[in-house]
Amino acid sequence: YDGVYLKDIDFKNKDEIIILGIQDKEIGDNFIFYSSGINHKIDAGDTIVILGIKEDLISFNKNINTK
Numbered sequence: 001y002d003g004v005y006l007k008d009i010d011f012k013n014k015d016e017i018i019i020l021g022i023q024d025k026e027i028g029d030n031f032i033f034y035s036s037g038i039n040h041k042i043d044a045g046d047t048i049v050i051l052g053i054k055e056d057l058i059s060f061n062k063n064i065n066t067k
Helices: 054-065
Strands: 018-023 031-033 047-051
Antiparallel strands (some): 018 031, 018 047
16 A cells, blocks of 8 residues: 555445554654544555454455555
């Protein structure tokens, strides 16, 4: 998802995943909540914080690692 904006990712159709926010490596330790309305661009090295059941998280991890 490097270079993709959070709002452009359809997490609901991938799995039952809820995105909580992102920690931008360029900003530092600041956490940006997804619900804040900021359409943040994901960069390699950013940390995406998500919530879901184990199977969906495993599936999401497989999908994100094939991008």
